[in-house]
Amino acid sequence: MSARSSDDGLARLWANLRAAPRRLRETMFRSGPPVSDRARSSFIFGNVFLHLHPARVHRWSLRWATTWGLGMIALSAFLVTLVTGVLLMFYYKPYPDVAYESIKNIHFVVPTGRFMRNIHRWAAHVMVIAVLAHMARVFFTAAYRRPREFNWLIGMGLLVTTLGLSFSGYLLPWDQLAYWAITIGANIAQSPREITDALGITASFDPGGLQKLLLLGSDEVGEEALIRFYLFHVMLLPLILVALLAVHFWRIRKDGGLARPADAEARLGPPHPATYPVFTEAPQKTYHLAAVVRGRTPAVGNGPEGTVPAMPHLLYGELALFMLTVGICLVLSVLFDAPLKELANPAVPENPAKAPWYFLGLQELVSFSAFMGGIGIPTMVLIGLGLIPYLDREEAGTGEWFGGPGGGALVGRAAVFGLTTAVALEALAIHFGWLRQWWPEVPQLLITAFNPGTVLTAIYAAYSLWLVRRHNSTRAGALGLFTCFLAGFVVLTVIGTYFRGPNWEFYWSPTHWPGH
Amino acid sequence: MSTAHPSLPRRSRLDPEPVARRDFLGLAALWSAAAALGFAALGALRLPKAAVLPSPSKKFRVHLPESLAPGEAYVPPGRSVALFKGADGVFAISTVCTHLGCIVKPTPHGFDCPCHGSRFAPDGSVVRGPAPAPLPWLAVTSAGGGSVIVDEGASVPPGTKVAV
Incomplete structure (x- = not known):
């Protein structure tokens, strides 16, 4: 009797062990494979990393001509700089002259170091271009209008932070290019003196001098400046950027997705027959989510018009853009090296x-x-x-x-x-x-x-x-x-x-x- | 006033609705917390502004070469100063451009800035370009034996020359 029951126990243990991988998968992704409208929705909102996406997205938002994917390209480039930047931090030492040596090490000695540095640099350029182009897109499609006014301001903050990240990264190699670019930048921060000097009030009121002092920690570009720029580049500005990104993305949802013309449906025409059904489970009652979601209430029996499930339509588009961005950065990095000039020389400017x-x-x-x-x-x-x-x-x-x-x-x-x-x-x-x-x-x-x-x-x-x-x-x-x-x-x-x-x-x- | 509900007491600008005690305490707590955090942040912002600058001393001693011709600039190695020797004494002009801090280059007709094209006359005054102010003349004192002490941190009126 007792022998048989212990046999049972072992058999159960064995069965549970065999089922463990399946159960691990089921507990991680509770909704199962995304095959029905319901499962496709919970695939999105049941996942902490995906749930900033809407479960369904309007066909207008998915047209290439609506966005050209510029925001997603900017985000992808940021993710690339994040990964390569962390890798570069394994070897980089933020101290004058030593910094230059460590960049030279990364470039010539560290396995894949040159490649990672190139990718970091090119992804930074791609990010600046994509952010500027994204801003132009939002402006030219008048997508900043009510209710998206505040998100336009957040976007401006993101632009300034992106430029700040690029600029602070510029000093880190401590070569001639870096040293003189930052000297000029720091003196631009000091340039309100152009006014205060002309008025003769610099001795009592000197915002320019204060700005330069806060930026450099000294009156010239030296070790204090380098450690500050390093702090800005790897900690302060990335944190600000991520915080602003979170608000930016969250507000896209809260402001009702991407802007579209009132007659978007008519302009799009009927969906292509091969598209995944635009809406399959036509509900027979009215949704009323007015307290939660802006916009009109979907009509009875019609479903949310013109929308398709974000999984797969939106997510695969985003994946394609991410891979495109990575591909562009890789190709550029193979073809063109990031520059490294002579060691910084405070006595002789680049000319x-x-x-x-x-x-x-x-x-x-x-x-x-x-x-x-x-x-x-x-x-x-x-x-x-x-x-x-x-x-x-x-x-x-x-x-x-x-x-x-x-x-x-x-x-x-x-x-x-x-x-x-x-x-x-x-x-x-x-x-x-x-x-x-x-x-x-x-x-x-x-x-x-x-x-x-x-x-x-x-x-x-x-x-x-x-x-x-x-x-x-x-x-x-x-x-x-x-x-x-x-x-x-x-x-x-x-x-x-x-x-x-x-x-x-x-x-x-x-x-x-x-x-x- | 005629539309006011009869049971409500009449209020005017001089006799406003009193703030409920709980509302008052809540608002007071909120604004005190905001003020405390604001001042704390302001205090913390003093940290990044160094009280003592880490830069090295701005004074240095230099021996002028005997062969230095009048009007010819001598730039001590590693310093941003041009020294000149005339019949009536020695003077020093800063070579840090007053525009954006590049190091100007002494030329036979004055100084050229490599960064944004400012040009200065031999006495440091601006001839062209974006520089907002002339190059400052620096304090020079004789240290005897043909050497001088230059203070990059102290400027003197243009034309000040020191006999060596």
Whole structure:
């Protein structure tokens, strides 16, 4: 009797052991394989990593032309930098000269080190481009409008944090490029002195000096600056970025998904017959989730119109974009090495000393006035961008590319206007010089207030106000202004990148640079 | 006033609805906590601003080469200072650009900045470019025996020369 029951016990143990892998899987994924609408939904909301997704997503949001996947590409690039960045931290030592040695080690000695460093660098570039392009997409499709105003502001925070991450990473190799780019950056932080010096109040009121001191921990770029930039780059800014990302994604859901035109359904036409059924289990009663979810109540017997399950449609799209981003970074990393110049030398600047490419437009502006180019105009642009969703309270064109009065034709004209104005002003300044060449005694405050950068900003603002009047629409003005600033950014960046040589002189080609 | 409910006491701007005791205590707790945390954060923000800068001494002694011609710049190794010797004495001009901190290069006609194209006259005044201020003249004292002590942290009015 007792022998048989102990046999049973052993048999049960054996059976349970054999079932353990299956049960582990079942307890991890309780809803089973995603084959029915219900299981597809719980696949999403039963998973802590996926549950920021909606269970069902509108067909309009899945069109490539709606987003071009730019936000997802930016996120993918961030994830790539996160992984490769942690790997680089195994060897990197944030101390002057030792830092340079450790980067050289990573580049030439550490197995896969060069590859990881290249991927980190290229993913950072991809992230900056994707964030800028994503912002342009949201602007041009008027997706910042009610109820998404605040998420546009969060997105601006993400843009600034992304640029901060790039900039702080720039110092870490401690080579000539890094040292002089950060010296210039720190002195831009100090540039409010341009105003306070001119007014003679620097001794009592010196916000510029304070900013530089907080950034560098010293009055020059040294070990204090390096450890601070390291802290910003690997801890502070990534934490801020992740926090902002969480809010950004959460609000996409809470604001009702992606913006789409009111007649999205009609524009899309009937779904392709091969698509997974748009809605299978047609309910016979009204949902009422008004307290939880914004938007209209789905009609009886019709289901949530035009939506398809996020699993597989959205998730596989995201996976494709992630793999595309990884692929782009890998290919670029195989083809192009991240640069590493000579060890930083505080006595001899690089000539020309150039910041990363996305700051070269700003560098072009600071070559007219440090304060206006480095702080004044960027602040004005950020305030202007932040105000857009609160000033444009119109409805026409939401969710459409170049939607709103004027449309694509207006954007085209504004692009031509923005490009020609920027090129003409640059040509003027390059050919004839500016105030100081004409009148050497001119007061600095006049140059600060009146230089090619501020003139360009004023012309763009005036053009935009004229558009508001002409089309009787704030959106038209915003379209013009955003396009102009984009055009100006491109012109200044191209000039800063390709046409500026030693002593920041204008050269048609780097082959004309004098030897030095 | 005529639409007010008859059972409610009449209130005016001078005689407002009193705040309930619990509401008052709750609000007081909230604002005290906010103020305490705010001041704590402000206090913590003092930490990143160093009270004593870690940079090395800005004074250094240098022996001018005998062969230095008038108007010719001598840049001591590793220093951002150009020293000149004239008939009426020695003077030092900082080579840190007043625009964005690059190191300017002495040339026969003054100083050139490699970063954003500022140009300075031999006396340090701005000739062209974005620099908002002239290059400062630095305090020089004679240390005897043909050597001088330069203080990079102290500027003097342009034109100040020291006999060696």
